[in-house]
Each structure stands twice: as structure tokens, then as C-alpha cells.
Amino acid sequence: MQPLINKYIPKTSKDIYGQEESIKELKNFIINFKKEKKKSALIYGSSGAGKTCSVHAIANELDYEIVEVNASDFRNTEQLELKVGNAVRQRSLFAKEKIILIDEIDGLSGHEDRGGIQTITKIIADSSYPIIMTATNPFDNKFSSLRSKSNLMEFKTLDYLSIFKILKRICDHEKIKYDEDVLKSLSRMAGGDARAAINDLQSLTQNNNELTKGSLDELSGRNKTDNIMTALNKIFKTTNLKIAISAFENVEEDLNEQLLWIDENLPKEYTRPAELAQAYEMLSKADVFNRRIRRWQHYRFLVYINALITAGIASAKDSKYKNLIQYKPTGRILKIWWANQKQAKKKAIAEKIAMKTHTSKKEIVKSTMPYLPIMFRDSGMRNNIIVQLDLEDEEVEWLNSMVKT
DSSP states (O other): OOOHHHHTOOSSGGGOOSOHHHHHHHHHHHHTGGGOSSSEEEEEOSTTSSHHHHHHHHHHHHTOEEEEEEGGGOOBHHHHIIIIIHHHHSOOTTSOOEEEEEEOGGGGOSTTOBSHHHHHHHHHHHOSSOEEEEESOTTSGGGHHHHHTEEEEEOOOOOHHHHHHHHHHHHHHHTOBOOHHHHHHHHHHTTTOHHHHHHHHHHHHTTTSBOOHHHHHHHHTSOOOOOHHHHHHHHHTOOOHHHHHTTTTTOOSOHHHHHHHHHHHHHHHOOSHHHHHHHHHHHHHHHHHHHHHHHHOOGGGHHHHHHIIIIIHHTTOSSOOOSOOOOOOOSHHHHHHHHHHHHHHHHHHHHHHHHHHTOOHHHHHHHTTTTHHHHTTSHHHHHHHHHHHTOOHHHHHHHHHHHHO
């Protein structure tokens, strides 16, 4: 029996639900590639949000050839250069335009990655074709060079109604009997992962071509990995400490990500000041233990951290909050990244001045950089500075922004 996930892979962007804005942005990037300053797009989002199938659907619509590699299969420079490097240098066999898709670049992180990220960065610079990369978490420090060369595009976690539309369409085509409430329940259980929802639908209906509440109850009892949304619900929406303390048992996000998710969403959920203060007291104590682990490697403190960020935060409230909150990932990582990008441009310009004046970069940052935006206001001096320092477009843009502020 053919897997439904393959049979109903989207052929056009209209077949993809819930990502209209992201698909429009990605399609414009591909069509206008030759006019774009950056030669790659880094699209990111949770598993099953439609990242990879969207690239294929757009390629099919535009009649582009697509060369796809999975980054986790090419963990060193030689392999990547052989596959991806050749693809960007060779014309399409069918005289078509071409898209290079590097899927799941998260697979490049770790000790086995031997120059893979640097190789992709170099390939992007030399490419005559749009390069599109997919990732779950693009804000890892290892990907800083790729982020600076790419247009970042977020594919948001699908809401259950978008997944419901996908499943309903499949059921109607396959003549699968279903009750809409049961199908919506299955859609909610997917946690935003359309791929998982389709696979669950097939496994539950392959014997009798019918989706029943009984089969759904069986599915819910399986030991499957909870996502972060489910974990936050267990903590924020319960006063039962036994339920809360198990929230992160099967969650894949590491401890630091868990702390950031809680920090971001806690003030949205806890609106009573005293309870919010108590919850943050628990979170701050967990952070203290986390720092002790990093400093002294005392991993026995992990059990205290888990108790504080689950049962501790759940116990801070007297009763459950009834408001429906849409939990979102932290924006702090992105803010830190933007701040680091600005500092990087400042240091790069300072280094160029230091080389010209035979002075230390540290001294230039202290004595010259505060006055450079003032000098940049004069058009004659601005042009002279750009030429003498051989400033790149992004460095000029940064200085112009400093002049405006």
C-alpha cells in the first residue's frame, strides 16, 4: 500500500495550507533571484510545517529542476563539494532554471561536521542558482555565517485547523469514513506536524477504512514524544503537580531551550502579579542550578531544575487560568543575534581602520568609531572613507544607519 504521505505530496503551493505568506516570500525570492543581494534562503520551522514540500511545489509550478541533498548525509567538505558544488556550477541537463535544496542543515552540527558549514557558505557565494536550506533551529551559533548570507523565512507551526483541512481532503479522496470531531481531535494531537498526522491517519484506518474514536483513544495512549506546546500546557494549565512534573519527560528540546520557552510565555499565562512573581522565583532558582551545572559539572542538580520549572511553576498559581494562550518561541535569541551582527560590522570596520593606521583594533574602537558616523554625514568624506577602507555594502549600510540614529 502506497504511503499517503507520498501519494498526497503537494504538487503546487495551493495544496499547502497555513503557510501562504511564507510561500509567497519564498517564491518571490526564487523568481527574483538575480536581483537579490543574498543568494540563499534559510527557511525554518518545526517538523511537518511544510518546508521541504513547499520548495518542491514551487519548483513544480515554475518548471524548475530541483537538486536536493540532505545535509545529514554529507558531513564533510569533500562530499558537499562533490554533490552541491558541482550542481551550482553545471547547467541543468534539461536547459531549465534550477533550485539547490539543502535539507535539514541541523544535521551539520556536531563533531562529525568537518568544514561542512564553511563549504556551504563558499558554495553560496559562487552559486548562479538559488540555494534554499531548511532547518528546525537556525539560531544555533554554528550557523551564524549561513544566516548572514541568507534570507531567513519562518514557516510557522501549523494550527490544528490547517492540519484538519489536509486530513479531510485525504479522507474524502480515499473514501475514509470519519466524524469531523474525531478528525479534529487527531489534528490537535499532531502538535503542528502535518506529516505525523497523515501517517497516524493511515495507520488508524488501513484495516477498515474508518476513523473512529476508539482508534483515536488507542493512539493517544501510545508512548510518543511530546512537543514543547504540550509540555507548556501541562505546566501552565494544571494545578496537579504529578501531571506538571512529567511535562518534559519526552520533550526533545534541551534544558536551555526549555528555560527560554517558559521565560517567554510565563507572563502571557500568569496574569496575577503575586503568582507571576512566585513562578519567576522558581524559574530563577532553576537558572542558578543550571549555572552551577555549567561551572562545576554537577549534573545531579538536573532533578532540582526539572522540579522547579514544572511542579514549582505549576504550584505558583491557586487556580488554572482559562484564557487560551498561543505559545511562541523566545525572541531573545534573535535579538542577541542582531546585536552580535551589529557588533561584528563595527569590529570589521575598526579592523580595516587599524590596518590602515597601524593602530590596534581596540584603540580604534575606543577613539575613532564613536566619531566615524559623524564624518560619514559629509558626502565627500563618506565617499573617501568607502574607497579607502574598501567597505562592503553591508558595512556602508550599517554606517548609514548609525548616522540616522
